[in-house]
Amino acid sequence: MNKxxxxxxxxxxxxxxxxxxxxxxxxxxxxxxxGIFTSMLLRRTxxxxxxxxxxxxxxxxxxxxxxxxxxxxxxxxxEAAQADPVPDSPPLPPRSPVGGARVHFPNPEDAIExxxxxxxxxxxxxxxxxxxxEVAGVDIPRFCYHSRLSIxxxxxxxxxxxxxSPKPVASCAxxxxxxxxxxxxxxxxxxxxxxxxxxxxMNHPLDCPICDQGGECDLQDQSMAFGSDxxxxxxxxxxxxxxxxxxxxxxVMTRCIQCTRCVRFxxxxxxxxxxxMLGRGSGEEIGTYVEKLMTSELSxxxxxxxxxxxxxxxxxxxxxxxxxxxxxxSIDVMDAVGSNIRIDSRGPEVMRILPRLxxxxxxxxxxxxxxxxYDGLKRQxxxxxxxxxxxxxxxxxxxxxxxxxxxxxxxxxxPEEIVGIAGQLSDAESMMALKDLLNRMGSNNVWxxxxxxxxxxxxxSGYLMNSSISGLEKADVFLLVGCQPRVExxxxxxxxxxxxxxxxxxxxxxxxxxxxxYEHQHLGTGPxxxxxxxxxxxxxxxxxxNAKKPAIIVSAxxxxxxxxxxxxxxxxxxAKNGNVIRPDWNGxxxxxxxxxxxxxxxxxxxxxxxxxxxxxxxxxxxGADDVNLDKLQGDAFVxxxxxxxxxxxxxxxxxxxxxxxxxxxxxYENTEGFTQQTLPAVPTVGDARDDWKILRALSEVAGVxxxxxxxxxxxxxxxxxxxxxxxIDEREPxxxxxxxxxxxxxxxxxxxxxxxxxxxxxxxxxxRASKIMAQCSAQLAKK
Amino acid sequence: xxxxxxxxxxxxxxxxxxxxxxxxxDFFKTACRSIPSIxxxxxxHDVVTVSQLRSTIASEIRKNAHIDNPKVIDLLLFxxxxxxxxxTEHAKQRHHILGQYVLGKQGLVQDSSTKDEGISPFLxxxxxxxxx
Numbered sequence: 045m046n047k048x049x050x051x052x053x054x055x056x057x058x059x060x061x062x063x064x065x066x067x068x069x070x071x072x073x074x075x076x077x078x079g080i081f082t083s084m085l086l087r088r089t090x091x092x093x094x095x096x097x098x099x100x101x102x103x104x105x106x107x108x109x110x111x112x113x114x115x116x117x118x119x120x121x122x123e124a125a126q127a128d129p130v131p132d133s134p135p136l137p138p139r140s141p142v143g144g145a146r147v148h149f150p151n152p153e154d155a156i157e158x159x160x161x162x163x164x165x166x167x168x169x170x171x172x173x174x175x176x177x178e179v180a181g182v183d184i185p186r187f188c189y190h191s192r193l194s195i196x197x198x199x200x201x202x203x204x205x206x207x208x209s210p211k212p213v214a215s216c217a218x219x220x221x222x223x224x225x226x227x228x229x230x231x232x233x234x235x236x237x238x239x240x241x242x243x244x245x246m247n248h249p250l251d252c253p254i255c256d257q258g259g260e261c262d263l264q265d266q267s268m269a270f271g272s273d274x275x276x277x278x279x280x281x282x283x284x285x286x287x288x289x290x291x292x293x294x295x296v297m298t299r300c301i302q303c304t305r306c307v308r309f310x311x312x313x314x315x316x317x318x319x320x321m322l323g324r325g326s327g328e329e330i331g332t333y334v335e336k337l338m339t340s341e342l343s344x345x346x347x348x349x350x351x352x353x354x355x356x357x358x359x360x361x362x363x364x365x366x367x368x369x370x371x372x373x374s375i376d377v378m379d380a381v382g383s384n385i386r387i388d389s390r391g392p393e394v395m396r397i398l399p400r401l402x403x404x405x406x407x408x409x410x411x412x413x414x415x416x417x418y419d420g421l422k423r424q425x426x427x428x429x430x431x432x433x434x435x436x437x438x439x440x441x442x443x444x445x446x447x448x449x450x451x452x453x454x455x456x457x458x459p460e461e462i463v464g465i466a467g468q469l470s471d472a473e474s475m476m477a478l479k480d481l482l483n484r485m486g487s488n489n490v491w492x493x494x495x496x497x498x499x500x501x502x503x504x505s506g507y508l509m510n511s512s513i514s515g516l517e518k519a520d521v522f523l524l525v526g527c528q529p530r531v532e533x534x535x536x537x538x539x540x541x542x543x544x545x546x547x548x549x550x551x552x553x554x555x556x557x558x559x560x561x562y563e564h565q566h567l568g569t570g571p572x573x574x575x576x577x578x579x580x581x582x583x584x585x586x587x588x589x590n591a592k593k594p595a596i597i598v599s600a601x602x603x604x605x606x607x608x609x610x611x612x613x614x615x616x617x618x619a620k621n622g623n624v625i626r627p628d629w630n631g632x633x634x635x636x637x638x639x640x641x642x643x644x645x646x647x648x649x650x651x652x653x654x655x656x657x658x659x660x661x662x663x664x665x666x667g668a669d670d671v672n673l674d675k676l677q678g679d680a681f682v683x684x685x686x687x688x689x690x691x692x693x694x695x696x697x698x699x700x701x702x703x704x705x706x707x708x709x710x711x712y713e714n715t716e717g718f719t720q721q722t723l724p725a726v727p728t729v730g731d732a733r734d735d736w737k738i739l740r741a742l743s744e745v746a747g748v749x750x751x752x753x754x755x756x757x758x759x760x761x762x763x764x765x766x767x768x769x770x771x772i773d774e775r776e777p778x779x780x781x782x783x784x785x786x787x788x789x790x791x792x793x794x795x796x797x798x799x800x801x802x803x804x805x806x807x808x809x810x811x812r813a814s815k816i817m818a819q820c821s822a823q824l825a826k827k
Numbered sequence: 828x829x830x831x832x833x834x835x836x837x838x839x840x841x842x843x844x845x846x847x848x849x850x851x852x853d854f855f856k857t858a859c860r861s862i863p864s865i866x867x868x869x870x871x872h873d874v875v876t877v878s879q880l881r882s883t884i885a886s887e888i889r890k891n892a893h894i895d896n897p898k899v900i901d902l903l904l905f906x907x908x909x910x911x912x913x914x915t916e917h918a919k920q921r922h923h924i925l926g927q928y929v930l931g932k933q934g935l936v937q938d939s940s941t942k943d944e945g946i947s948p949f950l951x952x953x954x955x956x957x958x959x
Contacts, residue, residue, distance in 0.1 A: 443954050703957070733957045741953045744946065753949045 139181025147179055156222040161229055173215035173226055174202055182228045185237060185266045187244075187351045188303040189216035192407065193312055199244070199303050201266065203236040204228045212236040234270070241271040244301050247282040247326070248352070255299065257353030259366045263301065284329045290337035291819040292344055292412055294361050300354035302328050306346040313409065314340040315541050315561030330354075339824050340561075341534040341804060344415040348399065348408075357396065359416060359816050364388075364395045372725035373400060375712055376414040377469050377705045378811065380600075380636035381513070381535045382714030383410045387418075387706055387725035394418045394706055394726055404514045404775070405718065411534035412820065413805060418706075420814030424689045426701040427730020438699065443731065443741070450698055451746035453681045454662055459486025463660040466492040466649060467667025467686060468638030468808055471710025471722070472769050473758045474735030475644055477750060478666050480761070481739050484748040489656040492644030493668045494637055496603035497654050501645040503785060505778035506612070508642065509536075509716040510630040511595055512775060517543050519631065521591035522551040523584070525574060525615060526797035527599035527635050528558045531804040533715065536597075536635060537561070550591075552584045555599075555797040570796035571611060578617040588622035595631040596624055600641060601800025610790040616782050625781045632782055635715055637800055638808075642713040646766040665692050666735060667702065669809045685738055687729070688809035700742075701732035704810065708734045709755060711762075711769055718775040719768060840901055847900040851888065854904055854911075858884050861915050868914075869921045875929045883928045 141147070147167060149155055154169040160180035167176045172195070177184050187199035197217035204215045207225035212232060220226075227233060245267060252258045284297035302321070307330060310319040318338045322331050332338065338346075346355050369388040376383040376397075384400035397418050399410040429446035430438040454462065464482045466475045475492065482490045491497075500506045511519065516539040529537035543549040544562040551564040554573050567573050567584055576582040588594045598615055602608050616632070618624070624631040636642055653659070658675045665671070667686035673695050676682070684696035687704040707728045713719050728734075733741075736758055743750040752758040762769050768776035805821040806812050841847040862880050866872055871880075891903055913919055952959040 728957050733953065737953055737957065741950050744950050749947070753947075 141181055142178040142183050145178060156220065158220050158222070158224040158226060160226045167220060171220050173204060173206070173213065173218045173220050173224070176220040177204065177215060177226060177228055184215055184228060185270055186216060187262060187301060188305060190305055190349060193305060193308040196304050196308065199301065200240045201237065203233060203240065205230045205232045237270040238272050241267055242275065245271065245275065246277055248301065249281060249298050255353040256356040256361055261353060262351035282326055287331045288337065289332070290343070291816060291823055292358055292416060293338065293347060294356045294358040296354055296356070297329060299352050300330055301352055302330065303351055304330070305349045305351065306330060306355055309346055309349055310338070310340065312545070313345070313538060314342040316340045337823060341411050341413070341530060342409055342538065344412045345409045359419060360396045364390055369395055372723050374706070374722045374725060375720045376410065377639035377712060377722070378411070378413045378417055378808065379533050380638055380641060380715040381405060381533045382639065382712055382718060382720050383414055383535055384720070385410060385414060389725045392726050394421050404512070405714065406535045409535065409538060413807070413811060413817065416816045416820070417811045417814050419816050420810040420812070421704055421706055423815070424813040425729045426687060426689055426699055427732060428701060429731065430699040432697050446698055446700060447742050447745040450683050450742060454485060454746055457662045461659060461661035462487035462489065462664070463656045463662070464490040464664040464666065465668040465671055466490070466640060466644055467665070467669060468492070468494055468640050469667055469705060469810070470640040470644070470735065471708070471712060472643040472647065472762060473710055473755060474666060474739065475640065475647055475649055476758060476762050476765065477736040477739035478664070479647060479649055480750055481743050481748070482664070484743065484750070485746070488652040491649045491651045492640050493671050494600065494603065494641055495644060495649070496608065497651055499603050499645065499650065500609070500612070501648060501650050503778065503780055503782060504646070504717065505630070505632070505780060505782045506785070507600070507634050507636065507645050508778050509633040509635060510778055511633055512716045513539055516540060516595060518547070519543050519593045519595035520547045520549045521587050521594040522549060523577070523588065523594070523596045523618070524551065524553045524555070525596065525598045526555045526602050526800070527597050528555065528799060528801070529597070529635065530559055530561065531801045532599060532637055533635055550587050552587065556799050558799065570794060571607070571614070571792040572794060574611065574614050574618070575792065578614045578621065580621065585622070588618070588624070593629050593631060594622055594624050595633060597633045597635050599800050600634055600636045601798065607790065607792045610792040614792065616785060620783060625783055630781060639712050642715060642717065643711065643769060646713060646769060647762070648765065665696070667809070668692060685735065686809065687732065688813050690809035690812055700738050701730060702735045702738060703728045703732050711772070713769060716775060717768070717777060719772055721772055841897045844895060844897050847897040850904055851900065854907055855884065855888060858911055861911065865914055865924070868917050869924045871924065871929070874925065880928065
């Protein structure tokens with residue numbers, strides 16, 4: 045007897061440390077756990093005392109030394125489950141749905157009623173038991189179930205009791221039937237969860253103290269809430285060889301609980317067949333079938349969906365604990381999608397970037413570029429104003445001197461020879477200030493890089509994604525014109541893939557050969573194919589005309605072409621012939637490339653002359669690193685205002701350090717016309733200033749003082765120009781469709797379309813400074 | 828502490844304002860003469876020049892230009908002597924000097940110039956910090 049006792053205490057001592065990581069949530073739970081534990085101890089001592097008093101030699105007394113294995117001794121006999129010993133508990137008030145979810149009834153007649161813990165809930169037909177419980181406000185523990193992935197039903201954590209069912213049922217896989225009586229809180233359900241938990245922990249290592257998931261681990265949380273407080277496991281744990289999934293995802297496969305979320309994510313959402321399940325029984329493991337890296341632009345999301353620490357972020361490994369990070373809800377600027385992100389920072393350092401839920405834009409995913417660009421924010425930063433001396437070297441100076449030099453030069457130059465270019469990461473406020481400053485100097489040669497020359501900004505429908513990003517899900521035919529959504533906007537590509545999977549949408553593509561992760565037809569490479577479709581000579585025409593909701597997506601990469609007006613009018617002809625624009629559906633879309641583009645066109649940053657760069661004597665680059673400065677005259681004075689020492693700095697005469705997107709408050713409009721704001725997560729680097737403040741200060745030194753002193757003032761100025769940029773978190777669709785545009789007679793050149801983005805991982809100054817992105821482009825980018 | 832008082836004796840009161848005035852000039856000269864050794868002791872060569880330190884001393888003295896009571900001037904002189912003694916005896920550390928005499932109350936002493944007259948509060952705070 046004694047021997048048994050000792051061994052069991054030993055096991056308890058080993059199994060319990062899984063819980064010992066502290067966070068606020070964990071502390072609360074631990075207190076709760078300890079409370080239960082102490083009350084159990086008290087109860088036991090009372091029993092012991094009373095039995096002692098009654099009969100010291102009774103067998104009950106001797107047995108009380110044997111520690112029961114399960115934490116709830118009353119569950120030991122299976123009959124107890126049916127007995128339901130708590131008839132007198134007061135009825136709970138009805139709860140609101142988990143996470144404030146709303147239920148949408150597509151068809152009111154299809155509503156059925158089920159009872160969850162005695163409360164009736166109305167749910168649409170086809171909901172699972174787990175969804176019904178969520179509507180009733182009961183959160184069911186789960187590992188393998190994920191609302192955006194297919195149902196696997198293999199973790200068994202979501203077991204609940206259903207009346208008249210002989211066994212507990214896996215709620216994630218069981219459809220709810222009318223009148224079903226679901227019980228989530230009965231001894232049977234509790235015991236089932238405890239049992240599942242015990243099996244899961246059997247082969248899970250006890251390395252929480254060194255695990256990066258610690259503090260935000262589903263297994264940790266649920267073992268606190270539903271697990272047993274002791275184990276009876278004495279054998280060796282299984283170990284699994286780690287897999288190499290590339291520079292982004294770190295694997296510790298021994299921790300894997302085989303929920304297969306990552307496999308389902310890779311095949312369903314990311315559209316790559318890289319991950320899979322190998323082996324059977326206890327030899328089961330997740331892996332790439334052959335020695336291969338995971339080459340998806342969405343691969344970072346498997347880190348978020350992994351419920352344990354098997355897949356974690358490689359760049360973030362051992363850098364910080366999640367409870368010491370400060371989260372700032374912000375917006376991504378790596379592409380024109382404007383994914384919602386949370387920037388986690390510690391002190392002045394951005395530690396990681398995570399997605400935030402936004403059903404209209406990025407759902408709950410983000411691209412790898414968004415997630416892992418952050419180390420670029422720590423490298424190559426400009427931190428002091430600098431002036432290039434006669435020896436060609438930069439010398440750090442004070443703001444006073446730098447602004448005085450710039451203002452003096454600017455005032456000596458003819459107004460027509462002053463040119464300003466906004467960079468692809470600029471916010472709307474600073475672009476407004478740049479345009480106002482140049483206009484006050486007498487010049488109107490100001491534009492945003494990537495928008496090309498003479499782009500039509502008169503009709504918003506001419507440069508926005510008119511069917512909205514979430515609207516693309518409903519489309520059943522896609523025509524992609526020079527547009528490679530996988531690299532241009534990974535989140536839009538995920539939507540198209542969703543439509544291809546759910547609506548069996550047809551995708552036609554015109555452009556250079558490229559990678560798609562869904563079925564598509566490569567129709568051609570250049571404008572000739574476009575012309576054939578416009579004239580009805582192409583087999584794909586019938587697909588467009590017969591479609592219920594056809595969508596044409598034109599890449600903003602075409603803005604840089606000489607014959608862009610002709611191309612756009614051909615596309616509009618296709619739209620007219622195929623009836624793509626209807627009162628309830630506008631399927632003519634432009635997919636922009638950069639975060640600043642939409643706002644720049646809204647604010648009217650359009651250059652006056654086509655030869656602005658060639659004739660410029662004074663060039664003001666506000667973070668513009670991707671403009672071609674070869675044609676610039678040798679004696680032109682170049683001011684670079686920006687946060688990274690990138691391409692343009694080599695040509696600059698004066699450098700004015702500015703804040704990056706993680707350090708400032710700024711308005712961005714995404715490709716569908718959705719306005720959002722970034723918030724500062726970390727302080728600026730060195731002596732840097734916000735972009736609009738630099739322009740405002742420069743205007744005063746140059747003697748053309750701009751009339752705003754605060755963000756509020758500058759926004760009231762924006763209200764006059766583009767009021768839609770002030771309605772934050774709202775999508776302002778274009779008022780007029782492109783059909784009212786007059787026909788454009790010019791002919792298209794026969795040059796085939798070019799890829800707009802050469803390297804997905806390096807598109808702007810932040811990603812070019814990032815080491816992780818450099819590793820990615822070396823290892824993952826398709827050659 | 829005793830060594831700071833060595834060699835330091837309270838001079839008799841100045842009889843007139845003129846006498847106090849000449850003592851102030853003497854003090855200024857003494858201070859200026861000790862600047863090279865101060866630069867040496869606290870290793871200030873790369874942050875400040877002799878003339879900047881001299882003008883700092885001058886401005887510290889000018890702060891009290893309005894005082895016309897010889898007794899008060901004597902007191903201020905005594906405090907100045909004490910401070911100078913402390914500095915030359917290395918009773919202070921480098922950051923004391925930097926904080927009090929190299930950086931002024933408003934940022935870098937060398938940065939504040941007369942050019943700032945007539946600029947807006949925005950520009951003034953822009954030169955100081957990004958956060959306003």
